[in-house]
Amino acid sequence: xxxxxKNTLKGxxxxxILIGLLWAVSAVFIPRNNTKDDWKYDYTANGFLAExxxxxxxxxxxxxxxFASINPVRIYESYGITSYCCSTGKQRLWYTLEYLYDFYxxxxxxxxxxxxxxxxxxFSVDDLILHAPEHYLPxxxxxxxxxxxxxxxxFKTPEYTYIDDYKGYHLYADIDxxxxxxxxxxxxxxxxxxxxxRLYIDAILSCCRRNGSELILLSTPSTKNWNMKKHNSTQQLxxxxxxxxxxxxxxxxSVGIDWSKDTKDKGDHLNYYGAIKVTDKIGEYLxxxxxxxxxxxxxxYSGWDNSLEKMKADVKKKLKTEYSSAVIxx
Amino acid sequence: xDLSFLxxxxxxxxxxxxxxxxxxxxxxxxxxxxAVTPKKAxxxxxxxxxxxxxxxxxxxxxxxxxxSAVSILLLGLWLGKLQQKQKAAxxxxxxxxxxxxxxxxxxxxxxxxxxxxxxxxxxxxxxKYTGFFLGNINSLLAAFNCPFEMYIPQFAMPIGISFFxxxxxxxxxxxxxxxxxxxxxxxRLLLFMSFFPQxxxxxxxxxGQTAExxxxxxxxxxRNLTFGLQRILFGMMKKIVIADRLDPLVKKVxxxxxxxxxxxxxxxxxxxxxxxxxxxxxSMDAVLGTAEIFGIKLPENFERPFFSKSVSEFWKxxxxxxxxxxxxxxxxxxxxxxxxxxxTSSARKKLGNHFGPLVAGGIALFCVWWCNGLWHGAGxxxxxxxxxxxxxxxxxxxxxxxxxxxxxxxxxxxxxxxxKVFCMIRTTILVIxxxxxxxxxxxxxxxxxxxxxxxxxxxxxxxxYLLPRLGVDAYDLAICAVTxxxxxxxxxxxxxxxxxxxxxxxxxxxxxxVVLYSLILFIVIFGAYSFGYIPVDPxxxxx
Numbered sequence: 001x002x003x004x005x006k007n008t009l010k011g012x013x014x015x016x017i018l019i020g021l022l023w024a025v026s027a028v029f030i031p032r033n034n035t036k037d038d039w040k041y042d043y044t045a046n047g048f049l050a051e052x053x054x055x056x057x058x059x060x061x062x063x064x065x066x067f068a069s070i071n072p073v074r075i076y077e078s079y080g081i082t083s084y085c086c087s088t089g090k091q092r093l094w095y096t097l098e099y100l101y102d103f104y105x106x107x108x109x110x111x112x113x114x115x116x117x118x119x120x121x122x123f124s125v126d127d128l129i130l131h132a133p134e135h136y137l138p139x140x141x142x143x144x145x146x147x148x149x150x151x152x153x154x155f156k157t158p159e160y161t162y163i164d165d166y167k168g169y170h171l172y173a174d175i176d177x178x179x180x181x182x183x184x185x186x187x188x189x190x191x192x193x194x195x196x197x198r199l200y201i202d203a204i205l206s207c208c209r210r211n212g213s214e215l216i217l218l219s220t221p222s223t224k225n226w227n228m229k230k231h232n233s234t235q236q237l238x239x240x241x242x243x244x245x246x247x248x249x250x251x252x253x254s255v256g257i258d259w260s261k262d263t264k265d266k267g268d269h270l271n272y273y274g275a276i277k278v279t280d281k282i283g284e285y286l287x288x289x290x291x292x293x294x295x296x297x298x299x300x301y302s303g304w305d306n307s308l309e310k311m312k313a314d315v316k317k318k319l320k321t322e323y324s325s326a327v328i329x330x
Numbered sequence: 331x332d333l334s335f336l337x338x339x340x341x342x343x344x345x346x347x348x349x350x351x352x353x354x355x356x357x358x359x360x361x362x363x364x365a366v367t368p369k370k371a372x373x374x375x376x377x378x379x380x381x382x383x384x385x386x387x388x389x390x391x392x393x394x395x396x397x398s399a400v401s402i403l404l405l406g407l408w409l410g411k412l413q414q415k416q417k418a419a420x421x422x423x424x425x426x427x428x429x430x431x432x433x434x435x436x437x438x439x440x441x442x443x444x445x446x447x448x449x450x451x452x453x454x455x456x457x458k459y460t461g462f463f464l465g466n467i468n469s470l471l472a473a474f475n476c477p478f479e480m481y482i483p484q485f486a487m488p489i490g491i492s493f494f495x496x497x498x499x500x501x502x503x504x505x506x507x508x509x510x511x512x513x514x515x516x517x518r519l520l521l522f523m524s525f526f527p528q529x530x531x532x533x534x535x536x537x538g539q540t541a542e543x544x545x546x547x548x549x550x551x552x553r554n555l556t557f558g559l560q561r562i563l564f565g566m567m568k569k570i571v572i573a574d575r576l577d578p579l580v581k582k583v584x585x586x587x588x589x590x591x592x593x594x595x596x597x598x599x600x601x602x603x604x605x606x607x608x609x610x611x612x613s614m615d616a617v618l619g620t621a622e623i624f625g626i627k628l629p630e631n632f633e634r635p636f637f638s639k640s641v642s643e644f645w646k647x648x649x650x651x652x653x654x655x656x657x658x659x660x661x662x663x664x665x666x667x668x669x670x671x672x673x674t675s676s677a678r679k680k681l682g683n684h685f686g687p688l689v690a691g692g693i694a695l696f697c698v699w700w701c702n703g704l705w706h707g708a709g710x711x712x713x714x715x716x717x718x719x720x721x722x723x724x725x726x727x728x729x730x731x732x733x734x735x736x737x738x739x740x741x742x743x744x745x746x747x748x749x750k751v752f753c754m755i756r757t758t759i760l761v762i763x764x765x766x767x768x769x770x771x772x773x774x775x776x777x778x779x780x781x782x783x784x785x786x787x788x789x790x791x792x793x794x795y796l797l798p799r800l801g802v803d804a805y806d807l808a809i810c811a812v813t814x815x816x817x818x819x820x821x822x823x824x825x826x827x828x829x830x831x832x833x834x835x836x837x838x839x840x841x842x843x844v845v846l847y848s849l850i851l852f853i854v855i856f857g858a859y860s861f862g863y864i865p866v867d868p869x870x871x872x873x
Contacts, residue, residue, distance in 0.1 A: 007552045017847070018847065021847055021851065124351070125350070125355060129351065130350045130859070141860055141861055143860070144861070146855050146856065147803070
């Protein structure tokens with residue numbers, strides 16, 4: 001018995017020291033900046049770290065559907081509302097929650113919009129066990145930065161300098177028409193939202209409520225990723241949670257996507273033209289809430305005007321077809 | 331609180347012993363439940379945990395395992411009964427009658443063994459090879475412009491069927507030979523068949539090696555726990571730091587055989603051989619380490635194979651339990667068959683004492699390597715892989731006298747260090763060529779890759795764009811090289827008969843903990859996991 005206690009104590013001490021070591025090593029591996037070179041992954045989504053504190057009023061969360069569909073700079077141009085897309089390819093809910101926590105450190109968004117594609121995407125227990133401790137022991141996420149290690153960085157405190165002019169949006173000019181067959185066919189069936197996902201959705205909602213933000217669920221148009229089954233289950237979820245739900249795939253919130261021109265990859269993601277339609281609709285919706293301030297005449301937000309100019313120049317350079325000029329001027 | 335959803339879908343990842351679900355959820359759960367269970371019930375807990383593991387990975391297909399165990403239980407008991415009857419029947423018989431009665435009983439016993447072989451190999455053939463056989467028949471029909479095409483059914487395969495089928499057969503044959511007694515206890519047999527650490531990738535155990543150990547398991551000892559965990563850690567380093575890091579490079583070159591010159595193909599073949607060894611032996615470390623925690627000693631599957639001086643020796647050190655199975659249940663039965671013995675004695679007269687036995691031995695070797703190739707997968711490249719080793723080993727045996735003469739004439743001592751190193755390098759090159767065909771996506775692709783080594787041998791692709799194109803960078807290759815050096819150093823020490831874990835056990839706690847923390851931090855920092863990496867399934871789980 002005495003020996004067993006001794007061994008248990010030894011194991012506990014070993015584990016505590018190990019956690020301490022991992023914590024100490026984490027300090028070495030935490031990126032010192034949010035540039036592409038420093039973060040390596042998802043640097044555009046992390047551009048919000050360099051934005052002024054409490055300067056972003058809306059946060060868009062989700063997978064690639066978000067960064068392809070929502071253009072925060074255009075919302076700013078139309079309504080002066082400042083927003084940011086913390087969206088990454090194949091984002092899963094554990095990562096969404098991470099972004100939410102990070103965002104609240106310096107920002108106080110009044111509205112958080114969660115794109116629903118990822119609500120029904122499976123993520124394994126493996127992901128959960130691997131990624132959950134990353135929040136506390138960042139070496140588990142940034143361990144690959146050993147390739148960039150330099151002693152000069154060792155005693156530097158993190159300082160974020162990369163401001164993303166597109167505010168997390170990705171501009172796609174390609175057109176690859178979608179086949180609409182079977183898209184949003186009527187059914188009463190419901191897709192399955194896993195219990196693991198449900199746990200995370202609850203955590204996201206309670207985090208928003210704790211911080212005084214309104215959570216809105218949004219389904220952007222996609223023939224490949226969305227269907228009536230998913231709509232039904234998301235609607236039921238929204239009703240249960242007591243949050244608003246906008247599904248741009250159904251007629252009630254339709255934005256008139258032309259599937260022969262507004263998608264970049266056969267209905268998987270929208271291109272610039274499709275994004276304009278979604279952005280305008282969501283901008284109008286947010287503005288109608290009447291709680292989000294117009295920052296257009298505020299000098300503290302002049303950086304947004306610069307971003308707007310840059311984006312306009314980029315758009316002109318990238319889009320040269322007749323269709324695009326018709327959309328841009330409309 | 332219902333936490334069952336945590337294991338929902340866990341089977342997808344649990345085939346890897348380095349998956350988070352296995353290491354931080356399933357294994358601790360098993361150890362805790364096992365530890366708190368009274369000693370007499372531990373064996374049943376171990377069985378329940380094994381079946382739970384199988385069910386999580388293969389769901390309802392666990393039925394295959396249960397039925398397989400039932401079949402060997404019944405066949406074993408039947409064999410045992412026949413052996414008892416035989417004993418009683420011949421007890422008081424005169425010598426000349428004894429033989430006839432014995433033969434009659436042996437015939438019956440053989441029929442039962444054939445039934446067992448038919449059941450298990452038949453099932454394996456149907457589940458694993460139907461697509462391959464029917465696909466080839468369809469290709470043949472198409473070649474003769476025959477308008478008929480056979481429907482190829484798809485079967486769901488339970489995990490580890492290639493492994494537990496061989497274990498089942500070994501049990502029946504061992505009972506037949508009287509090496510083990512027929513077991514009346516279904517639970518014991520089932521535990522022997524299903525012990526969860528070994529079900530995915532082996533080792534292929536014999537009833538005599540593990541059944542009693544598993545049935546008489548005791549409490550978890552602190553020493554076993556630490557030794558087991560240390561071995562798992564070492565395996566993890568091999569798998570996560572080396573094997574998984576090399577995966578993008580290997581995949582790229584083997585998936586695009588026409589896109590690279592001979593130099594890159596050589597690099598990829600070397601990397602694949604390293605990857606396969608690190609992946610499989612790393613997984614074996616996890617398997618044997620887990621078993622060690624429970625106090626169970628499973629047979630080793632690797633014994634530093636790249637120290638081998640011949641291909642024949644290599645296969646005695648690589649996937650040892652599979653090689654031993656083929657040797658005991660195919661090679662020996664074929665060579666000891668009456669006709670083969672006659673063939674050997676007549677060949678001995680005509681060809682002499684060296685070449686004579688090689689005739690029957692060659693036939694047996696052919697059977698072994700045909701089966702070995704096919705066991706690894708339903709594809710012509712696997713059969714080619716088997717035949718390649720058959721030719722190498724047989725020709726190695728044939729030229730032994732000639733090579734001895736050459737060495738004598740050149741005044742080279744076979745025991746000299748230089749010659750040994752030469753033999754090791756030669757063996758390694760031959761193994762790498764075999765692995766190239768093994769990994770290729772079909773025999774055509776293998777030939778294409780191998781051909782390019784000779785027809786397009788250049789290093790013009792080795793520019794600054796090559797590594798990014800292969801999905802790796804110079805740091806990746808450098809850390810693989812450093813880790814390989816660590817593995818090599820450990821192998822050298824092991825080859826000298828020194829067990830590092832025992833040395834570590836005797837050292838003071840500071841040294842011990844520093845070594846362990848260093849190993850853990852090494853894996854955490856240099857492992858290919860999390861962001862930017864796609865988890866790689868254990869390579870032998872697919873066989």
